[in-house]
Amino acid sequence: MTTRTERFSKLFDELERCREGEQMQKIEEMNGLIDEMNKEDIKTVFTRKLFNKIYKMIEERTLSWGNAILLLKNAGYCKKLKYFYDYEFSTSLLSDRFQKMIIKEEEKKEEKNERLLVDLCECFALLNFYFISDDLRFIIVPCLLKAASKKEGNEETQKEVEMALLALSNIGLRNIFKGDLFLDEIKEIILYNQEHHNLTRLAYQSAWLFLMNRYYSGESLEKVITNKLHFAREARREIEELKRNVDWKRNEEENGRIKVDILRRWLYNIDNYFTSCELWNEELAGLIGSIVQVFLAARGRYQIIRNECVGVLIIAARIGVEHEDILLKSRAVEVILEEIHPSTLNNDMVYHCLRFCFSISERLKEKTDGESTKIKRKELKRKIFEKMEEEGHEDITTSLYGVISFLSENGYDELPKNASEYLTCL
Incomplete structure (x- = not known):
């Protein structure tokens, strides 16, 4: 049988010979293959050579920006869910082209294409695994925060907000924001969801990750995260809900990848929190109990989940053994x-x-x-x-x-x- 990567490469090679409408159909088929890929598949396909080829096709106008974004945004989305990080995009010609396009679009005095700017920022943030200059960050972050602040509850808007927050969570991973910069905006998004539940599970987790990745930049964040936003309470509710929705007797692919991936991302959030927190309360005790339950539920098929649960418990043991047993x-x-x-x-x-x-x-x-x-x-x-x-x-x-x-x-x-x-x- 032809493998996913072989089918993907064949479709990609056919793009140059297609008109834009046909290209879109092929890219939608390619995106379906990307959704099914594991880490090794992604590593095989999304190389610097492929990104440079996309750059060349855009420059030669054999691939439209719209179709390129359609492909690249889904690639970034899947890479982030799979915790796949590499420098292939960051060191490609396409990365430089994206940066110039973002700056050019932002500097337009009139007829600025807001949708294009959001798409460019999302693609760049999702695929990039390198330090982003201040000039670029101060364009990308406000742009994505604005996109993530939409409060409509319809499915289309929820997906747009999810993509913006997922992209933001990747920016925070390697770029520290000093002081309270952008803190009010992300707090508002989190608090609004706590009251109205307008975000998808992935979007909500990503909002927290964007906040948690800047944890080390100020002591005041701990009080905000623990006492005002109630991180432990929210994390506990989310992982318990995900635990109930996963069929632990099936393997990862049979379950639908996204539930397990979001659960892993929450464990990463919790690990981040326990690494630095000093404010212990009853909410944290309940959260640790929920992690133990996930550890037990994952026995048999989900060794990665179990390892990550123990990793969180190890950190909790280091910092909280005398807190109310x-x-x-x-x-x-x-x-x-x-x-x-x-x-x-x-x-x-x-x-x-x-x-x-x-x-x-x-x-x-x-x-x-x-x-x-x-x-x-x-x-x-x-x-x-x-x-x-x-x-x-x-x-x-x-x-x-x-x-x-x-x-x-x-x-x-x-x-x-x-x-x-x-x-x-x-």
Whole structure:
């Protein structure tokens, strides 16, 4: 059978010999193939050579800007959902052409084509994986924020807003915005959706990601994200809804890629948040509990999801072990201890589970001046020990020694070699 990439290449080669209407039909067929592609397919197809070829076709007027945008926007959309990042577009002639077109359209005093400018900004932001100059960012970001601020609830507008927010989320990934720049605009979009639910799930997640990617630029953001926008509450609701909508007995393709991809993107948001947050509350406790439930639901077919869930729990263990026994109340400790037995694990999962245990151990060993904190840590150690006894204290200890030895022999050298380093209470 002809592969997706081969069919795509054949259709692309035929574009130069088609009129614009025929080109659109072929591009729609190509977009259907892109929707079905995995990371390897995308990597094979969207090379610097292909982007340079598109540039040449545009310059020679054998491919219209409209049809090029139709193809490139969908390519960027799929690449972002698949977490596929490369420099192929950023280092191509087409990237330079897009930048010049964006600046040229923005500088027009009259007859500015707003729709074209939005399309150009979305394509460039979705495909680019390189630092964007201030001059260009201060054109692209306001343009996309304006497009994302539409409040109509019809399907066409929702799709337009989704595309603009997805593009914005990619800009924030490698370009830090200082202070409160654009903060009011993205806050308004998030707050309006909380009240009116006008955004798609992907659009809402992307709005949060644009905000979260600038987390490190100011301490005031933490209070806004935690207390005003209630990130933990919103993230919990979204991942629980996605968990209910995924048929965990089916593989990723059978489920429909987008649900699983959006769930992964939310886990990335949560990871970002836990990396820097210091404001702990009951909403965060509930969120960790939901992550544990996703971890359990994904057992069997979705190892990437499980790895990312444990990654989030590891960060939570490093920064929040003494906050109201969150890791115990959420069953995080219990579930990870259940997973340590080698018969239930692959190598990566063993590694992640041990990192979780070691993170708790290291945190509990830290010196603290507060008497109340010391009491909480002592109580937490006691409860972890009780939970270990329920799971089989001696079996776990024996398993740890065997697992650590096995991992050390298979390239996981960064892990401590002594089992007692993983669980302080041993």
